[in-house]
Amino acid sequence: MLDTLYLAWRYLLYNRLKTIILVLSVTLIIFLPIGLKVLVGQSARSLTARAEQTPLIVGAKGSSLELVLNALYFESDTPSIITYSQSQSITDSGLALAIPLHTRFKARKFSIVGTTVDYFDFRQCEVAQGRMMAILGECVLGSQVASQLTLAVGDSLVSSPESAFNLAGVYPLKMKVVGVLASSGTPDDRAVFVDLKTAWVIEGLAHGHQDMAKVADSAVLERKGGVIVANASLQQYNEITEANIDSFHFHGENADFPITAVIALPHDQKSSALLQGKYLGKQVAVQIALPDLVMDGLLKTILTVQNYIIAGVFVIALSTLMTAALVFMLSLRLRKREIQTMHRIGGRKQLVIGLLGSEILVVLLIGGLLALAMTLLISQWGEHLIRLLVL
Amino acid sequence: MIKIEKLQFSYPEGGFCLDIEELIVERGRRVAVIGSSGTGKTTLLNLISGVEIPNAGTVSHDGVVISNLSDKQRRDFRSQHIGFVFQEFELLEYLNVLDNILLPYRISTALKLNGTVRQRAEQLADSLGMADKLRRYANQLSQGERQRVAICRALLTEPSVILADEPTGNLDPENTKRVLDIIFDYVSESGATLVSVTHELEHVDRFDEVVDFAKFRKGVADA
Structure with missing residues (x-):
């Protein structure tokens, strides 16, 4: 043989x-x-594990699959935006806890997720090093982001510009790493978490610059009463520090600022049904998706x-x-x-x-x-x- | 002693008929069977070795009638007692020289391959000038070298009968002499019987006996 x-x-x-x-x-x-x-x-x-843990997702009308995939995994194409007022209205309804998400930007290929601290409680994320973000410009890294980019607490990470050739586009923001999450084997490992307001700073809805009262006359275009209009030589900050944080301010109302989705955590089944009912009307510009049903379809x-x-x-x-x-x-x-x-x-x-x-x-x-x-x-x-x- | 009596043989598809009344080859004799190509000389060797079974008559080796043996016994008999040397060498292209020499031990149930056999194969190859080519494949050898490997394969089992089917038919004169020397040396030293089919008459004087094959052959019409 x-x-x-x-x-x-x-x-x-x-x-x-x-x-x-x-x-x-x-x-x-x-x-x-x-x-x-x-x-x-x-x-x-x-696909189903994370979907089953997420009761409801609210987002712009359109592809519910795209909305759910983006809200759960932060990796598919960014869905159309909704305003923060949608998140506020869910909270105001008293039917659910609303966790807003902003996932439009990336930092070296990893999604920047603008959210609130409620997200970490909901996903049971634990901080392995450092602490949670507390002030504007701080970020917390998922474990894979930290290991792949060899970043630790105290380092900084710059957000990627939307388009290198668009001078009027979103400018990069240098974020300070204040924490690294423990590995969870979920998409959270591959995300950079910032406060929702920091995401809006990246979006260009808030900015910080030199004190206008102290700028040289050559930089001033017009002074009308308390309003000073400066030219482009005015120094804008691309990093938020203790020294310049007070100069950062928002132009507009938070309620009108963009988010990509809201994770809604209903208090009970009845609240869930009532909340879903609120979004049934054809005239409503937003949709509510049940992630497990959407993923079942996929x-x-x-x-x-x-x-x-x-x-x-x-x-x-x-x-x-x-x-x-x-x-x-x-x-x-x-x-x-x-x-x-x-x-x-x-x-x-x-x-x-x-x-x-x-x-x-x-x-x-x-x-x-x-x-x-x-x-x-x-x-x-x-x-x-x-x-x-x-x- | 090889004894053929009243043998008749023809293939089912026809072609020719062998009719041998009696042919006796004593042990240790060197017999050349001469005749032109395609007349059934190879068939005679197949009948002597038990590859083919006669339609009538018997072929016996030292009193053992080959056709009375079972298929397995005939195969074992061939592997233990008969050494075949072919005109076309019939080396396996996918085996190196050493594995070709050891082939009978790998394919027969009657032979067991062990260290002693390997050593003997290497010594045999060495004695035939092939020691430094044991790892080469057939297509890397000259014609003369291929035939020497084929002879090593035939002699490794130390057979009592050598059946050579035009062993020098594809060789130049120098290699022809060398190959015949090797075969005759083995036969002389071991006392084995040699039956060699040939149509090269210049070497027949080296044989003890020359048998003209034409007298055994009948055309289909004569049969």
Whole structure:
């Protein structure tokens, strides 16, 4: 048996190209349906777990999937904005606790999430280093952000400008890192958290600059009573420090400022139903989404796609197996002389079957092991893949 | 002693008919079977080795009638007692020289591969000038070297009968002499019997006996 396996192994090694093609075919045939099942299973768990923990999400009308994905994972396209007044009206209704979210900006590829401290209580986030943000310009990093950007408490992080070529666009803000969250294995690990007002500063709705009363005359365009209009030489601050924090001020009402979504945590089932009812009217510009229902819809689509792919793989597998059988049959014809020689010098009767069987076994074994390794890799990196593919 | 009596053989698909009344090859004798190509000389070697079974008559080795043995016994008999040398060498392209020499031990149920056999294979290769080419593949060898490897494979089991099917048919004169020397040296030293099919008459004087194959052959019409 070992000798037959050895001969089969030598044959496969000598005919490397043929062997590699056969092994890869077998690997794909085994891996595609199993890997897909594992991936879909993982995505189902990953997508539903966070959705089930989040009762209601309020956001602009449009794609509820985009709204939910952005509010839960901070990674899909930013949905249309709503005003902070929507969050205030939920709070004022007394039906739910409202947690506003602002996810329009990024800092070195990681989303900046402007929110309130209620968010951390709701998600049960724990600070591993430092403290929670307390004043304007401070940020708290998710664990992966800190490790990937090698940042710690005391360092600073600059928000990415919206467009490098748009001079009138949002300018970057240098934020001070005051805390790092403990790893939670959730999208919170990959977010930079700031106070909602800091997000508005990045948006350009608040700013700080030199004291107008102390600027040189050359920088002043017009003085009318208490109003001083300065030119562009007036120094604007792109970092909020103890020295300049008092110069930061908002232009406009908070209620009109933008947010991307509101997580609503109803006090009870009745409050939840009443709150949902408030958003049913067609004239209302906002929508309320139930994340678990939205994610269920997404999963159903994924499962349908999965079934189509598995059906396709089955057909490909069948044709590949038939081709492989043909290859072995043709190789049997090509090896007729070899078989005759073995027969003439006393080779055992079952030798040919043994050789072919061993060759098939080795190909299946290597293909199977490769498929297993790839499936293990998928199960390890599946979540990362899901983020790349789905979010 | 190889004894063929009243042997008749033809393939089901026809072509030719062998009819041998009696052919006796004493142990240790060196017999050349001459005749033109395609006349059934290889079939005679197959009948002697039990690869083919006669339609009538018997082939016996030291009194053992080959056709009375089971298929497994005939295979074991071949692997233990017969050394085949082929015109086309019949080396396996995917095995290196050493593995080709050891092949009978890997494919036969009657032979067991162990360290002693490996050592003997290396010594044999060394004696035939192939010691430094044990890891090479058949396509990396010259014709003469390939035939020497094939001879090593045939001699490794120390067979009592060497059946050579035009062993020098693809070799130049220098290699032809070298290969024949190797085979004759082994036969002389071991006392083995040699039956060699050939149509190269310049070397037949080295054999004890020359058998003209034409007398064993009948056309289909004669059969």
